[in-house]
Amino acid sequence: MENKKEQVVITVLGISKPGILAGITRAIADSNVNVEDVSQKIMQGYFALMMMTDFAGANCSFEEFQNRMQAVSDRLQVKTFIQHEDVFRFQHRL
Amino acid sequence: MLFSLEEVIDTISAVGVETFDIRTITCGINIMSCADSDVNRCADKVYEKVVRVARDIVPTARILEKRYGIPIVNKRISVTPVSFLASAFTEPTAVPIAKALDRAAKELGIDYVAGFSALIQKGFSRGDQILINSIADALCNTERVCSSVNIGTSQAGINMDGVYRMAEVVKEAAQRSADKNGLACAKLVVFCNAVEDNPFIAGSFLGPGEAEAILNVGISGPGVVRAALENSENLSIGELSELIKKISFKITRTGELVGREASKMTGIPFGIIDLSLAPTPAQGDSIADILELMGLERTGCHGTTACLAMLNDAVKKGGMMGATYAGGLSGAFIPLTEDAGMCRAVSEGALNIQKLEAMTCVCSVGLDMVAIPGDTSVDVIAGIIADEAAIGMINHKTTACRLIPVPGMKAGDEVDFGGLLGKGPIIAVGKQSPKKFVTRGGRIPAPVHSMKN
Numbered sequence: 263m264e265n266k267k268e269q270v271v272i273t274v275l276g277i278s279k280p281g282i283l284a285g286i287t288r289a290i291a292d293s294n295v296n297v298e299d300v301s302q303k304i305m306q307g308y309f310a311l312m313m314m315t316d317f318a319g320a321n322c323s324f325e326e327f328q329n330r331m332q333a334v335s336d337r338l339q340v341k342t343f344i345q346h347e348d349v350f351r352f353q354h355r356l
Numbered sequence: 357m358l359f360s361l362e363e364v365i366d367t368i369s370a371v372g373v374e375t376f377d378i379r380t381i382t383c384g385i386n387i388m389s390c391a392d393s394d395v396n397r398c399a400d401k402v403y404e405k406v407v408r409v410a411r412d413i414v415p416t417a418r419i420l421e422k423r424y425g426i427p428i429v430n431k432r433i434s435v436t437p438v439s440f441l442a443s444a445f446t447e448p449t450a451v452p453i454a455k456a457l458d459r460a461a462k463e464l465g466i467d468y469v470a471g472f473s474a475l476i477q478k479g480f481s482r483g484d485q486i487l488i489n490s491i492a493d494a495l496c497n498t499e500r501v502c503s504s505v506n507i508g509t510s511q512a513g514i515n516m517d518g519v520y521r522m523a524e525v526v527k528e529a530a531q532r533s534a535d536k537n538g539l540a541c542a543k544l545v546v547f548c549n550a551v552e553d554n555p556f557i558a559g560s561f562l563g564p565g566e567a568e569a570i571l572n573v574g575i576s577g578p579g580v581v582r583a584a585l586e587n588s589e590n591l592s593i594g595e596l597s598e599l600i601k602k603i604s605f606k607i608t609r610t611g612e613l614v615g616r617e618a619s620k621m622t623g624i625p626f627g628i629i630d631l632s633l634a635p636t637p638a639q640g641d642s643i644a645d646i647l648e649l650m651g652l653e654r655t656g657c658h659g660t661t662a663c664l665a666m667l668n669d670a671v672k673k674g675g676m677m678g679a680t681y682a683g684g685l686s687g688a689f690i691p692l693t694e695d696a697g698m699c700r701a702v703s704e705g706a707l708n709i710q711k712l713e714a715m716t717c718v719c720s721v722g723l724d725m726v727a728i729p730g731d732t733s734v735d736v737i738a739g740i741i742a743d744e745a746a747i748g749m750i751n752h753k754t755t756a757c758r759l760i761p762v763p764g765m766k767a768g769d770e771v772d773f774g775g776l777l778g779k780g781p782i783i784a785v786g787k788q789s790p791k792k793f794v795t796r797g798g799r800i801p802a803p804v805h806s807m808k809n
Contacts, residue, residue, distance in 0.1 A: 273364050301361050312361050325422055343368050345425040347358065348617075352609040354363045 268317040269347040270295070270324075272331070276340030278309040286311065286342070289334040294321040309340065314347070367606075368425070375579035375641045376607065377427040378614050379634045380467075381417055382555035383410045383624060384434045384562035384570040387441065387471075395445045399456035402441075406433060406460040406469070409569050412622045414465040419621070420614055428614065429576070429636075429776075433461065434560040435471035442490075443483030450487045454494035454501045461500040468543075470502035470560035475550070477512040478799065488521060492528040495540035502558035508548035508745040510752045514800040519745065522546045523738035523794075526759055530730070534763035537771050541760040542725065546741050548748035548755050553628050554684045559721070559756055570627035572684060573615040576634045577607040579641040581671075585649040596650060597670045604631065604674030612679050628683030631675030632720060633667075635695040637778035643667075643688050644697025655698060656707025664688065665718035685754055687720030692780055693773060694725050699780030709740075709783050717747050722756035727771050727782045730763040737761065739790035742800075750803055 274286055283302065290297060290313070299314040320327060328344050335342040370376040390401035410433050417428045435457065442450045454472050461469040472494055474484040491503050505522055508514035526546070530538035545559035552563020555572035562570070584603050588596055611629045619626035635643050644655040647663050668688045676682050690712070692698050701707035709726070716722045722744050728737075741757045748755030762771050765782050772779035 269358075271359070271364060273368055275365075275368075299358075303361055305361075310361055310365065312359075312364050314358060328422060343425055345367075346423045348613055349424040349426065349610060350359045350364060350367055352613040353367055353606045354359060 266318060270315050270317040271345050271347050271350060272313045272315055273343040274309070274311040274335070274340050276309050276338070278304055278307065282309055282338055282340055283311060285334055285338050289331055290315065293327050293330060294319055295327065370580050371426055374583040375636070375638055377429050377576050378573060378611055379576040380430040380432050380555050380557070380574040381413060381428055381614065381618055382432040382434055382560055382572045382574065383413050384553070384566055384572060384627065385409045386562055386566065386568050387435045391441055391444055393444050393446050395447050395449060395452050398441055398445070399452040402435070402453055403456040403460050406435065406457065407463055409624070410464055410466065416618050416621045420617055424610070424614070426610055426614070430467040430557075431465070432555065432557060432560065433466050433469040434555070434562050435469070436562050436564070437471060437473040437475060439474035439481065439483040439487040440564075441483065442486040443481055445486060448486045448489070450490040451493050451497065454490070454498050458498035458501050466500065468500050468502055468557045470504065470557055471562060472501050472503040473505060473561040475506045476515050476518040477506055477509045478515060480518070488525060491525050491544065492532050492540065495529055495543050496532045502543040502560070504545040504547055504550065504559040504561060506547040506550040507741070508749050508800070510549060510749050510805075511802055513802040514548065514742065514745045514749055516742065516794065516799060517797055519741050520734070520738045520794055523734045523741055526737055527734050527761060530761045530763055537765070537773065538730070538760045538762045539773055542758065542773055542777050544758065546757045548745035549753060551684055551754055555630050556632065556634065556685060558758065566627070567625060569624045571615060571619050571622065571624050572627045572630065573611045573618075574630045574632060574634060574684065575607050575611040576636070576641070577603070578633045578635045578643050578646055579638070580607060581633065582640055582642070582645050582649060585646060588649065593666065597666060600667060600670035601674030604671045605678045608675040608678035628681045629679040630684030631672055631679065631682050631686040632684065633671055633688045635689060635691065636776055637694055637696055639696065642695045642697035643690050644695055644701055648697065654704060654706035655701040656711045660711065661714050661718055664690070664715050668719040685720040689720060689724060690715055691724035691758075692726045692783065693771070693778040694776060696778070699778075702783055703781045709785055712783070713743060713747070716744065716755055717751060721754055722748070724756065724758045725760070725777065726758070727760045727762050727765070727780065728785050729766045729782055730761050731766070732761045732785055733789065735789050735791040735794055736785055738794040740785065742790075742794060746800070749800070
């Protein structure tokens with residue numbers, strides 16, 4: 263039976279350079295979080311990445327995942343936001 | 357993809373750049389079960405009940421902040437008006453209850469606890485007298501306790517004895533906290549038409565018509581509205597109103613989400629979401645800035661009342677669609693020291709207390725965090741409270757006064773209360789005395805509820 267999904271939106275913003283997507287997705291995979299959809303753009307010279315993920319199978323708590331991602335983001339010099347999808351659904355969908 | 361990158365960045369930048377937050381989750385707790393003729397025994401019961409019922413509020417808020425990436429600035433508690441309990445006290449003091457509430461707040465990591473309150477629109481009960489006589493003492497001997505007294509309603513009229521007594525209490529509280537610039541007054545509100553489900557401090561209490569325990573949510577968001585209006589140069593009034601409605605909707609939805617989830621996690625029912633735009637002293641998080649972006653040279657100039665009326669109405673219209681139950685005060689707040697733009701308008705001479713009073717006719721909630729000269733007489737303070745209450749009574753809306761007669765300061769001086777309470781100029785008040793009128797005693801009869809012109 264399929265587990266209940268827990269959708270989490272990961273957004274990464276920063277100055278474009280090689281290795282951001284690789285570094286971020288490696289960290290996500292290490293936490294056993296499943297990437298379901300990816301959208302990436304260069305907006306006015308800035309790297310903007312958004313991923314829809316399923317957190318249900320993660321091997322750590324939400325807070326621990328945020329801390330892990332924070333460490334990777336600091337190393338890559340980008341800003342990462344990890345938020346439950348509810349907040350976007352409530353704001354942008356009727 | 358469920359959301360576009362633009363939508364996601366819109367939400368993220370609201371928090372990161374435009375200072376959007378949830379101002380408060382306020383847990384209302386009925387403390388009538390703590391009744392006792394011994395005030396100290398009652399205080400022990402109040403402490404025990406508050407700590408028990410609200411134990412999960414702060415941890416829950418922390419989890420939700422992380423989950424949604426939205427700061428929840430304050431976690432607060434409101435209780436049944438303490439005057440109800442005070443009626444039974446053998447010893448005529450309610451100060452031990454305030455101290456118990458303060459201890460409970462500190463134990464739980466709660467920012468403010470409110471409900472050291474009385475409802476005296478038609479007269480004083482014994483409990484009301486005990487509570488009111490204890491206010492100055494209570495506020496000067498606690499850190500997080502807030503007090504409010506309702507002195508009028510549209511149904512009952514205005515209790516002028518209550519108005520005068522509260523003017524005395526305001527003065528006393530200021531003098532007794534002179535070493536902190538009269539800070540005790542920042543925790544004291546005098547209301548007309550107080551609401552029973554207000555999550556905002558200092559006027560929050562759990563009304564007698566409310567449930568055993570309830571969670572109410574107060575949003576913030578002037579910064580988000582201001583950011584949206586920055587590119588509104590060529591919009592007509594109607595388009596401006598639409599824009600504000602949309603922003604208000606989004607802000608409210610976030611509050612709705614937080615309220616629902618907090619309720620689920622704590623098992624305490626979700627009461628209402630208060631659709632108020634609550635400013636903070638932070639740069640850009642200002643109602644005055646919004647009014648000026650809408651086209652005023654400075655807040656306080658002619659046209660300000662109309663501009664504010666439209667803003668307030670648009671915020672409500674947008675927010676009501678986003679909330680299952682809207683309630684509380686629901687409107688734009690125009691506190692003085694908590695809003696850097698409002699303070700700038702006073703300092704530059706664009707905004708005076710008369711215009712501020714006119715502005716309170718069209719928005720919530722009244723003369724809020726208004727620092728006045730320390731030598732302002734009780735008679736003049738009573739006159740200011742009575743005027744504000746009359747506006748509320750006749751217009752069927754909540755109005756309030758949170759006045760701080762700052763000891764030793766005069767009009768034009770600058771006072772700093774720190775933190776969310778902010779800093780700003782002392783505003784000048786009228787010199788002539790309403791003494792004869794405000795000391796006549798009795799009540800202003802309830803107004804006519806028909807023939808509305």
